[in-house]
Amino acid sequence: MLEVIRKYTAEIGDSDIGKTVKLYGWVHEIRDHGGIVFVILRDREGFIQVTVPRKKVDTDVFKTVKKVHRESVIEVIGTVKAEPKAPGGYEIVPQKFVILNEADAPLPLDVAEKVPAELDTRLDHRYLDLRKPKIQAIFRIRHCVLKSVREFLCEEGFIEVNTPKIVSTATEGGTELFPISYFEKEAFLNQSPQLYKQVLMAAGLERVFEIGPIFRAEEHNTVRHLNEAVSIDIEASFIDHEGVMNILERLIKRVYEDVSESCSRYLKWLGIELETPKIPFKRLSYDEALNIAERKGESIPWGEDISTPALKLISEDMPEFYFIVDWPTKSKPFYAMPYKDKPEICKSFDLMKGYIELASGAQRIHVYNLLVKRIEECGMSIDSFGFYIESFRYGMPPHAGWGLGADRLLMAMLNLKNIREGVLFPRDRNRLVP
RNA sequence: GCCCGGGUGGUGUAGCUCGGCCGAUCAUGCGGGCCUGUCGAGCCCGCGACUCGGGUUCAAAUCCCGACCCGGGCGCCA
Numbered sequence A: 001m002l003e004v005i006r007k008y009t010a011e012i013g014d015s016d017i018g019k020t021v022k023l024y025g026w027v028h029e030i031r032d033h034g035g036i037v038f039v040i041l042r043d044r045e046g047f048i049q050v051t052v053p054r055k056k057v058d059t060d061v062f063k064t065v066k067k068v069h070r071e072s073v074i075e076v077i078g079t080v081k082a083e084p085k086a087p088g089g090y091e092i093v094p095q096k097f098v099i100l101n102e103a104d105a106p107l108p109l110d111v112a113e114k115v116p117a118e119l120d121t122r123l124d125h126r127y128l129d130l131r132k133p134k135i136q137a138i139f140r141i142r143h144c145v146l147k148s149v150r151e152f153l154c155e156e157g158f159i160e161v162n163t164p165k166i167v168s169t170a171t172e173g174g175t176e177l178f179p180i181s182y183f184e185k186e187a188f189l190n191q192s193p194q195l196y197k198q199v200l201m202a203a204g205l206e207r208v209f210e211i212g213p214i215f216r217a218e219e220h221n222t223v224r225h226l227n228e229a230v231s232i233d234i235e236a237s238f239i240d241h242e243g244v245m246n247i248l249e250r251l252i253k254r255v256y257e258d259v260s261e262s263c264s265r266y267l268k269w270l271g272i273e274l275e276t277p278k279i280p281f282k283r284l285s286y287d288e289a290l291n292i293a294e295r296k297g298e299s300i301p302w303g304e305d306i307s308t309p310a311l312k313l314i315s316e317d318m319p320e321f322y323f324i325v326d327w328p329t330k331s332k333p334f335y336a337m338p339y340k341d342k343p344e345i346c347k348s349f350d351l352m353k354g355y356i357e358l359a360s361g362a363q364r365i366h367v368y369n370l371l372v373k374r375i376e377e378c379g380m381s382i383d384s385f386g387f388y389i390e391s392f393r394y395g396m397p398p399h400a401g402w403g404l405g406a407d408r409l410l411m412a413m414l415n416l417k418n419i420r421e422g423v424l425f426p427r428d429r430n431r432l433v434p
Numbered sequence B: 001g002c003c004c005g006g007g008u009g010g011u012g013u014a015g016c017u018c019g020g021c022c023g024a025u026c027a028u029g030c031g032g033g034c035c036u037g038u039c040g041a042g043c044c045c046g047c048g049a050c051u052c053g054g055g056u057u058c059a060a061a062u063c064c065c066g067a068c069c070c071g072g073g074c075g076c077c078a
Helices: A059-067 A119-124 A133-155 A194-202 A241-262 A264-270 A286-295 A308-317 A368-377 A382-390 A406-414
Strands: A020-032 A036-043 A046-053 A073-082 A090-101 A179-182 A185-189 A207-215 A228-237 A282-285 A321-325 A348-353 A356-363 A399-405
Touching: A020 A090, A036 A059, A036 A073, A046 A059, A046 A073, A059 A090, A133 A207, A133 A241, A133 A264, A133 A406, A194 A207, A194 A228, A194 A382, A194 A399, A228 A241, A228 A406, A241 A264, A241 A321, A241 A348, A241 A356, A241 A399, A241 A406, A282 A286, A286 A308, A286 A321, A348 A399, A356 A406, A368 A382, A399 A406
Parallel strands: A046 A090, A282 A321
Antiparallel strands: A020 A036, A020 A073, A036 A046, A073 A090, A179 A185, A207 A228, A228 A399, A321 A348, A348 A356, A356 A399
16 A cells, blocks of 8 residues: 655645645634534644545544544545635545544633633643644744854854853842752852853853843843843954944844745734844934933933833834943943943943843953952952953953843844743743743 | 732623622533534534632622732833
8 A cells, every 4th residue: 555645734736636645733623514524624834624525435534523623633634626615725535534632622722713812821821822823933933033043143153152051159240040959059040141151252262152041030020021031142252342233233134034035934924024124223322312212201310221111212213223322331230341531331232122122232341450340349249250250360352242132032023012922931920830 | 029900601701880680791612403615604502600818788790908810001120
């Protein structure tokens, strides 16, 4: 007996007409007319109608089809027919219809989306939610984004590295860290690969990148914050902040191009027309940003971080990607390089899309004495910086870098209303499962 | 964490202002029946719910307090 070839629904075409194919998938919908039953089979790539007329199929096949529940896993072997009345133009008349695993009823969530479900319900039953083509499209695109980022950075001479996520101290300052138990020692989940990236500059790797999780124990509760996020981080030697901003904007452009090209199917599922942004992105100085906000009635004292309402006002004037540059030194971390002639501001930048910060970076301080001075000015003790501070004493090259939120990039690209939409199993203030 | 709004069958909702007429609406789903061209199949019958704890009252889905959770806004986020 000839082996029947397994096909995806989307592969069925005119060349298959009259041929026997094998399909695996889930029962998406059942329309039972008594003497004829239509089953919509869904697989990773799409849908196809399985048409089961009582008088033209095996009795056992008909009986099986009559009792199958929605979302059961099935194997269908049948003949492909061109049929204008069938959705998609083709239908399968089965010789074999096997229930590989029956699904219970009722379902916790309607995959066919006749009834909508709230995000919270969807996340509780994420595996079912992910069966929806629209939802799966988000993650197929996410895959492409990460692939594109890797390819681009490799082409630019970056070496992919992995740094530890379990760290010993909270001395980087600022954000709250998650404490964990590490044998007899105290340990934390790392908030960022920052210090390690810099040490690797001292190691002479010159250009490194890491795509990995970061953990922040802040009790924030917004549509754009997570307690576990994925960060795309780079660090490069012998280059300044302008240089890494240039890499960043070219990266963004490249990702949009790659997604437009290789994910057109998924963009269509989502109803999104992606427009590749033009580079260079606009550079807005911190002072200019404050002026815009001020003019619109939201004043920020110089030196403070820019508030959410102010960023929303600024974004009205800046519809595309843009940088906010030349931040007050005191509003940025200790390792940002101050301007020589104007030390109250520093060579740091944020990449914005709308009011959301996608990335932030800077030229770093590579001079030991200046770094020590800045750490002390920030009220921290150099003793607690151990391995990090030591690496600045024995030949640290000038360097710069940035961290880009992968989840936020996807959110901006696909216009997601909630960052959780772009994360398979998000972790936030209240969600620890699934 | 703060302010505001909310929590009703598996899912999404109406009802709450003004307590009783709620033995709780509608859709979808599920079970049963009819049906050979559906594509949100249709028609008939049935099933299934007031987040939890306390209080007020003759009487609570409805009013009050607390907890938990959700949504929006903000804060926090080197």
